[in-house]
Amino acid sequence: MRRMTARPGNAHQARLLKLLRDGGPNSRAQLGDQVDLSRSKLAVEVDRLLETGLVVADGLAASRGGRRSHNIRLNPGLRFLGVDIGATSVDVAVTNAELETLGHINHPMDVREGPVAVFEQVLAMAAKLKASGLAEGFDGAGIGVPGPVRFPEGIPVAPPIMPGWDGFPVREALSQELGCPVMVDNDVNLMAMGEQHAGVARTVADFLCVKIGTGIGCGIVVGGEVYRGTTGSAGDIGHIQAVPDGRPCACGNRGCLEAHFSGAALARDATEAAQQGLSAELASRLETGGGLTAVDVAAAAAAGDATALDLIREGGNRTGQVIAGLVSFFNPGLVVIGGGVTGLGHTLLAAIRTQVYRQSLPLATGNLPIVLGELGPAAGVTGAARLISDHLFSPA
Amino acid sequence: MRRMTARPGNAHQARLLKLLRDGGPNSRAQLGDQVDLSRSKLAVEVDRLLETGLVVADGLAASRGGRRSHNIRLNPGLRFLGVDIGATSVDVAVTNAELETLGHINHPMDVREGPVAVFEQVLAMAAKLKASGLAEGFDGAGIGVPGPVRFPEGIPVAPPIMPGWDGFPVREALSQELGCPVMVDNDVNLMAMGEQHAGVARTVADFLCVKIGTGIGCGIVVGGEVYRGTTGSAGDIGHIQAVPDGRPCACGNRGCLEAHFSGAALARDATEAAQQGLSAELASRLETGGGLTAVDVAAAAAAGDATALDLIREGGNRTGQVIAGLVSFFNPGLVVIGGGVTGLGHTLLAAIRTQVYRQSLPLATGNLPIVLGELGPAAGVTGAARLISDHLFSPA
DNA sequence: CTACTTTTTCCACTCACAGGACAAAGACGA
DNA sequence: TCGTCTTTGTCCTGTGAGTGGAAAAAGTAG
Known part of the structure; x- marks a missing residue:
């Protein structure tokens, strides 16, 4: 197939393309219900889109009681x-x-x-x-x-x-x-x-998406649009101070959130605990695997290892403290937690929730879901x- | 004068009204340079605005080399x-x-x-x-x-x-x-x-405006628009934890920023210091006035009182710490400090700046002015x- | 007084769009 | 099977927004 190069010629066409992307195949009539254009205008724009090849006609739609209509859908060959x-x-x-x-x-x-x-x-x-x-x-x-x-x-x-x-x-x-x-x-x-687009935040206009992987970052969505900040570094919360005079961080400061909790920090803490003999479970994993990662900690926690659970809870508390501040500041309608360490699951989530609900004011937390991302990787x-x-x- | 009740009839008229508000009187030609409408269209819309009484014709504009034009301005009787x-x-x-x-x-x-x-x-x-x-x-x-x-x-x-x-x-x-x-x-x-509109943030699209008065709050401007959050409580940074296990706050938590630094907290700390005999300056003011306020602290600091300066610096550090976190998160193009305690002036500002520039990453602080508000009350x-x-x- | 600019008005033309009329296609009851 | 009703799709015309050229109006500069 020849690759598409066309772009929508006006805002109406753009609107239609996005409707088809988010809602799947639709009949002209169904599209008309959503866009507030006259039937004639709609027909013109759809025809133009058909000409560009961006969308194609595709079989008959289910009847809504009268004449059946042809479906319109985005070109199924687009990739x-x-x-x-x-x-x-x-x-x-x-x-x-x-x-x-x-x-x-x-x-x-x-x-x-x-x-x-x-x-x-x-x-x-x-x-x-x-x-x-x-x-x-x-x-x-x-x-x-x-x-x-x-x-x-x-x-x-x-x-x-x-x-x-x-x-x-x-x-x-x-x-x-x-x-x-x-x-x-x-x-x-x-x-x-x-x-x-496809996960837990489908219906929310203003939300935060905290990703805890090797590092920690936060996506900020304002009015349905990603906010990137003046220099593109908005959401860089890994270096917010979580612990006064805490651990040294690669950035040169002390006590950064990322230095206390992140995939890397967790692996290091777990290794240390294993070496100090605090956890037989972690120690055996360390021996078997030759090193520990967040995945090992998750597995140990799932097996009921107290040290692993403590590490997760501790990290969740730190993270929750920082998120509590962000919630007070930003007053989001939803907080999504995602990234590599979501394997830590509900232990982590519970710790974060506890901190946020305790530290932020009721008006901001009253109706604030804090949930794990739905889509994973x-x-x-x-x-x-x-x-x-x-x-x-x-x-x- | 009969009060105006008219509103702009379309987006063009709204645009023109805002141009006249922000730019003062303008000739039709000058307006035309700014709005990208044809001369005829512009004339029609201006005429309609004149009919509503929202704008009035007002004398001749300075010549730009040819025929002089009549100025258009917002009705000077509007209040x-x-x-x-x-x-x-x-x-x-x-x-x-x-x-x-x-x-x-x-x-x-x-x-x-x-x-x-x-x-x-x-x-x-x-x-x-x-x-x-x-x-x-x-x-x-x-x-x-x-x-x-x-x-x-x-x-x-x-x-x-x-x-x-x-x-x-x-x-x-x-x-x-x-x-x-x-x-x-x-x-x-x-x-x-x-x-x-009229102060230091005229040319910045994304900025924070921290107001330190009896309490502490923060205005958030995203893309030129005030962001209010999901329930209208965005910017409520007074109850972000600034000191772990710090002072008890009226909200029920401990260590809130507002409990450690704000007009109220400053007055209380100053009174305490005066009573403990730490500052002769503050003690004499306490005796004279019967109580201390942020204004007294400002005056004492201006007179060189070490205790007052320490209080301000300490508060500035706390505030700066919190702002540093917000800067990392939000990556603004400007931070404005205002409110009742701006009388504390550059001692406060210097403390805040120190913290922010030290704690946030260079990419966020590299070109970040932190300034006092220009407009005061x-x-x-x-x-x-x-x-x-x-x-x-x-x-x- | 003349040549040149800028501003403003006037007017004809284009184009987007709405909405009615009508044809096409199916659902459904008799 | 037929007729009626509903929905869908197409055609067509009227309307109003908007553009851009031409010319008039009102200046400036020499």
Whole structure:
């Protein structure tokens, strides 16, 4: 299939494309119910979209009591590539234009190997997905990186955990390689967009999405739109001070949240506890595996290990304290917790909830759900697909 | 003069009204340069505005080399009332449609006397301004109250420091009394709007406005618009924990920022220090005045009193710590410090700056001005006038 | 007084859009 | 099977918003 290059010609067309993306196939009449355009105008715009090839007619819709109508749907041949580069692994997925995941693969990889090596990996994974028959090419790609991004240009700026990426023209380079439009964003923002599109945040306009992985970040959604801040570093909550004069952090300060709780901190604490003989469970895992990760702690906790549970609770308290402050400040309608350590599950969630509900004022917490993300590792790639589709489905 | 009741009939007219409000009198040609409408269309819309009486023709503009044009300006007879209800005093001001303050009076009053008593006072002050010939009536009024507000209805919700106001229909009641449209908002949000309209934040889209008065609050501006949160309590940073297991706070928790630094806390600390004989300066002021306030501390600090300076520095550190967290999270383009304690001036500012620049990451602080508000007590009333003008200058 | 600018008005033309009329296609009861 | 009703899709015309050219009006500069 020839790749699509068309873009909606006006706001109406953009609106229709987004309705079809979010609501699936629809008849003209159903679309008409949603957009407040006259039937004639609607017909014109739909015809134009059909001409561009972005949408296709597709069989008959169910009858609503009278003449049956033909369905309109986004071209089922359209393909988006969603890429989520984490600190320690890469996720790549293919979606159709309705952002349904058709294929998803994960590969461990250290982001510090630098953009060239990571790109090679990403392209290999994309090729693999193509080879398995899921796509012949891509109409657009979204990519998330674990650090701040100058959003309009798609260039990482001063990313602490991926120094080799500073200033690397990610958008431009990937666009060259893939031959399609590309948008770049912070991985946390993409997770927020993913949960907004297909997860727990579907109906909420203002929410926070806290991602606890190797580091800690927070996606901020205001009025349905991701807020990125003046320099693209909004949501960088890993270096908020959680413990006065606490542990030294890589950033040079002491007591940063990330130094006390994160995938990396948790692994280190668990190893220490195991070596000090505080937990037989952790010690045996340390011996078997040669090292401990957040996954081991989760498993130990699930097995009832008191030390592991304490570590999680302690971390949840720290995180909850910081989130409580953010809740007071931002007064969100929902807080989503996600990222690698969601395996820690309800122990973590309970600790966070306790802190937030205790420390923030009732007006802010009264009707505030604090929940785990629904999409897991798919949130990032779904958000990435959503990012590029938002771009492509906007007037040029 | 008959009060204006007209509203702009479409978005173009609204746009023009706001240009005239923010930019003062303009010729048709100058307006045309700013709005991207054809000359004919512009002429039509201006004519309609002239018909409504919202704008008037007003003399000749300076020549730009050819035929001189007639100026168009907002009707100079329009009057807005700006009301800023603080914890311990009430400010009322009259502005014209360009939001220039024509008269401003202040009256000490405890907000806890309740809405009826306060309204009586506000109406008396408004009457006084009228009597002095500044206005014959009001075309709209904005009012700020020191607590969270359900914005669309203009009703305070669960305000901690003004319990008697909970659920009181401020907007409705004041609108009845004044016979004009009224909008109600949190006083901190109005301060932010004031500084945005006429103060230091004129050119910044995303900024924070921290008001330190009897309590502490923070106005949040995202993309030029005030962000109020899901329940209207966004920016309520007074009860963020600044000191683990710190002082007990009226909210039931310990270590809230407000318990450690605010007008009230500062007065209490100063009194304590004076009684313990730590500062002769403060002790003598305590004896003379019968009590100490933030103003006394400011004066003592200005006189070089070490204890007063320490108190201010200590408070600034606490506040700076909290602000540092907010800066990491929100990545604003500017932080404005305002409110009653701005009298503490540069000692306070320096302490805050030190903390923020030390604790937040360079990417967020790199180009981040932290400045005192420019408008002082006028910020609130200017913001209030701005609030109602934004409302009235939008299509009905 | 002339040449040139800028501002303003006037007017004809285009285009988006609404909404009515009508045809097409199916549902459903008799 | 037939006729009626409902829904859907197409065609067409009227309306109003808006553009841009032409010319008049009112200046400036020399």
